[in-house]
Amino acid sequence: MLTFGLFGTGVWATEVHAAALAGHPRTRLAGVWGRDPAKTAALAERYGVPAYSDADALIEDVQAVSVALPPDVQADLAVRAATAGRHLLLDKPLALSLPDADRVVSAAAQSGIASVVFFTNRFHPAIATFLASAAVTGGWHGARGVHYASIFQPGNPYGGSAWRREHGALWDVGPHALSLVLPVLGPVTQVAAMAGPRNSVHLTLAHGEAATSTLSLALDAPPASTAVEYAFHGEDGIGVVPDRDVTPVDALRLAIEQLCTEVDSGTRDQQCDVRFGRQVVAVLAAAETARGQGRTVTLPS
Structure with missing residues (x-):
């Protein structure tokens, strides 16, 4: 115990x-x-x-x-x-x-x-099973992800979070996105980022020379456009990440x-x-720099 x-x-x-x-x-x-x-x-x-x-x-x-x-x-x-x-x-x-x-x-x-x-x-059985299978399958050219949340609506329990308001979708839902693409496509080597409407952020990531991923993230999306969608594409077609299946x-x-x-x-x-957690923070910090300076950031190998 x-x-x-x-x-x-x-x-x-x-x-x-x-x-x-x-x-x-x-x-x-x-x-x-x-x-x-x-x-x-x-x-x-x-x-x-x-x-x-x-x-x-x-x-x-x-x-x-x-x-x-x-x-x-x-x-x-x-x-x-x-x-x-x-x-x-x-x-x-x-x-x-x-x-x-x-x-x-x-x-x-x-x-x-x-x-x-x-x-x-990573602790939803259906998603964990999919990621493990996708990693073994390989041959993926990349991934695309959309995670549009709308937490600043009346009654949302997370809307008053000071750190979420300050650091936005990149640091709040960005870790969710990276936790899906990194196990399948591998470590990120380059990051480009651009700000979008309603404080959204849009990332393009290079995973070595073999794959790229694109992620669109928001915390203040219009309620009608909220979405959580992730998919991989490669030699064998499209692999769609399943929905969360437990509480x-x-x-x-x-x-x-x-x-x-x-x-x-x-x-x-x-x-x-915590080592994987640190890997995610490194990508987020690079994306923050890339967005702020309008350039592509290369991560240390």
């Missing part, structure tokens, strides 16, 4: 992280820390666990941390937890800058802890299961760990 501390008190923390941890047979939720004392107390009471006012005290009392906080806050907590030898269950993106992502990776490597970054798509809570339980298995076995899977 792996004991977890939960960091965060927002909708994603309360309705997904807490529920997944409390309902998992291999975990025990041992406490909650948040930046809002009232919300922390309410969430802790809901699950019958202590509310912590000191983040480091909660880190000290558990074996693993589950973080549902803005990426810049997450990165610092992840470094502190990993340095203390605590396993990491984190959200995407890993951080909002490459130096912060590097700090997390370094701390995890030095302590040898297990880590999983919850790229939601976010069930998907997170699968991520938790992976983390628990790695802790028990001593293995370290790179598919969705």
Whole structure:
């Protein structure tokens, strides 16, 4: 039984992280820390666990941390937890800058802890099965993806998120898109980016010399034009990525299961760990530079 501390008190923390941890047979939720004392107390009471006012005290009392906080806050907590030898269950993106992502990776490597970054798509069984098959099949010339969300409508629980408003679709839904194309097409070597209407962003990515992908991302799309569509094209035709097939809570339980298995076995899977999270941040940072400077950015090999 792996004991977890939960960091965060927002909708994603309360309705997904807490529920997944409390309902998992291999975990025990041992406490909650948040930046809002009232919300922390309410969430802790809901699950019958202590509310912590000191983040480091909660880190000290558990074996693993589950973080549902803005990426810049997450990165610092992840470094502190990993340095203390605590396993990491984190959200995407890993951080909002490459130096912060590097700090997390370094701390995890030095302590040898297990880590999983919850790229939601990767823990939906239908999508995971498709990606594994597509990677084995090979022969893909590229991919195209559209992820148009509309979170700033009245009543949307994520519309008030300050970091999403500041950093936009590139950093919020961009990780979802990259988590699909990277496992099949491989690492990104060049990035071009252009801003579009309603703060959308449009990326063209080179995956070595063998493939390219195009991604169109938005958080403020007109409600009538919201869409999530991804497909690969290649020698054998078109491969359409299937829809998500489980709830976010069930998907997170699968991520938790992976983390628990790695802790028990001593293995370290790179598919969705902090190293993969850092790879995604590197592409996002390059895209931000490409968009801002109007040029193609080459990533280090």
